[in-house]
Amino acid sequence: MVSLFSRESRVVVRPEILNLPAYKQGRPAPADAFKLSSNENPFPTPAWVAEAMAEAQVSRYPESTSRTVRERIAAEWACDVDEVIVGAGSVSILYQLIQAVSGPGDNIVFAWRSFEAYPWIATVAGAEGVRIPNLPDHRHDLDAMIAAVNDRTRAVLLCTPNNPTGAAITTDEFHNAMARIPDDVLVILDEAYAEFSHEPDIVCGKKITGGYSNLVMLRTFSKAYGLAGLRIGYGIGPAAILQAANSTAIPMVVTEQAQRAALAVLDHKDDAMVRVMELCARRDRVWSDLVGQGWSVPRPHGNFVWLPTGTDTDKAAEILENGGIIARVFPGDGIRVTIGEADSVEPFLAATARIIAADLQH
Numbered sequence: 180m181v182s183l184f185s186r187e188s189r190v191v192v193r194p195e196i197l198n199l200p201a202y203k204q205g206r207p208a209p210a211d212a213f214k215l216s217s218n219e220n221p222f223p224t225p226a227w228v229a230e231a232m233a234e235a236q237v238s239r240y241p242e243s244t245s246r247t248v249r250e251r252i253a254a255e256w257a258c259d260v261d262e263v264i265v266g267a268g269s270v271s272i273l274y275q276l277i278q279a280v281s282g283p284g285d286n287i288v289f290a291w292r293s294f295e296a297y298p299w300i301a302t303v304a305g306a307e308g309v310r311i312p313n314l315p316d317h318r319h320d321l322d323a324m325i326a327a328v329n330d331r332t333r334a335v336l337l338c339t340p341n342n343p344t345g346a347a348i349t350t351d352e353f354h355n356a357m358a359r360i361p362d363d364v365l366v367i368l369d370e371a372y373a374e375f376s377h378e379p380d381i382v383c384g385k386k387i388t389g390g391y392s393n394l395v396m397l398r399t400f401s402k403a404y405g406l407a408g409l410r411i412g413y414g415i416g417p418a419a420i421l422q423a424a425n426s427t428a429i430p431m432v433v434t435e436q437a438q439r440a441a442l443a444v445l446d447h448k449d450d451a452m453v454r455v456m457e458l459c460a461r462r463d464r465v466w467s468d469l470v471g472q473g474w475s476v477p478r479p480h481g482n483f484v485w486l487p488t489g490t491d492t493d494k495a496a497e498i499l500e501n502g503g504i505i506a507r508v509f510p511g512d513g514i515r516v517t518i519g520e521a522d523s524v525e526p527f528l529a530a531t532a533r534i535i536a537a538d539l540q541h
């Protein structure tokens with residue numbers, strides 16, 4: 180194919196954007212392997228989702244505020260409809276919020292390792308991303324995060340359960356952190372995996388009371404509810420903050436199919452939660468088997484496990500791949516493996532046993 184355009188362009192691009200590598204998606208898997216690299220839901224799309232999507236009138240633009248979805252979520256969370264925002268995935272709401280509160284000269288504090296999009300989002304807004312290393316047990320170092328907050332900080336991102344380490348923040352830790360973060364700094368509680376987390380002492384956005392004026396909680400239909408491909412997530416927070424986030428949104432980005440599918444999920448919540456609980460049981464079994472093999476793996480609270488393979492990560496990932504497991508590899512750090520199809524468990528555990536035998540866990 181002949182290129183239509185000159186390879187070089189003199190168009191001026193912001194230098195920080197030039198230096199930004201493109202967002203890395205979880206690797207696709209060959210036909211004989213399991214794709215456990217994107218924390219997706221492994222179950223087939225339920226008929227009631229497909230039926231709901233089919234009712235969408237695609238020649239028309241969607242309702243721009245996802246009003247009906249927001250009303251349903253507001254009823255579930257017992258809040259005002261203006262305290263709910265819907266976006267094209269929760270990552271899109273993250274972008275909107277960070278664009279709304281920060282720009283050049285500001286900074287955004289988050290734990291590291293955590294969701295890979297965080298540094299991107301800060302940079303795209305023109306702000307500096309401040310990465311605070313996790314504790315040795317893979318939890319957020321909340322004291323260090325709070326110590327890093329300064330008068331240029333516009334947002335603190337708390338990810339619980341944390342992607343990719345699976346560790347969670349307790350209710351006490353959360354309230355303690357909120358008490359120490361200035362109330363003119365936005366706190367985003369990213370709960371993309373909340374539905375997989377059932378320990379009573381772990382913070383749950385739905386149970387937070389205290390009327391924080393600087394808190395937005397993010398949830399998604401992608402993970403527990405299997406709508407990743409449709410792109411729909413939501414946030415709960417003070418109306419004034421959400422209004423600002425709406426101002427930075429791409430208009431009408433949440434399709435009618437996505438809105439209808441989300442409503443169908445809300446109508447079939449019990450059915451959807453049966454599959455979530457099945458994944459949780461599978462995850463707990465995988466975790467205890469890993470511990471039995473000699474792994475020191477943090478207790479997982481999402482739909483994935485974290486293998487701390489440190490400097491041997493590439494070698495360990497190769498063993499997984501040879502065993503038919505495509506995972507998310509963080510060179511020099513570790514490997515995140517999604518809890519996927521039932522049939523993926525045995526090949527995964529066989530591969531992790533080989534990694535232990537090769538003495539590659541750290």
Ligand SMILES: Cc1ncc(COP(=O)(O)O)c(C=O)c1O
Nearest residue numbers: 268269270294342371399401412
């Ligand atoms: C911690 C966390 N937050 C947010 C998201 C974004 O999810 P979505 O945009 O599909 O709602 C993800 C997806 O991987 C995630 O891991």
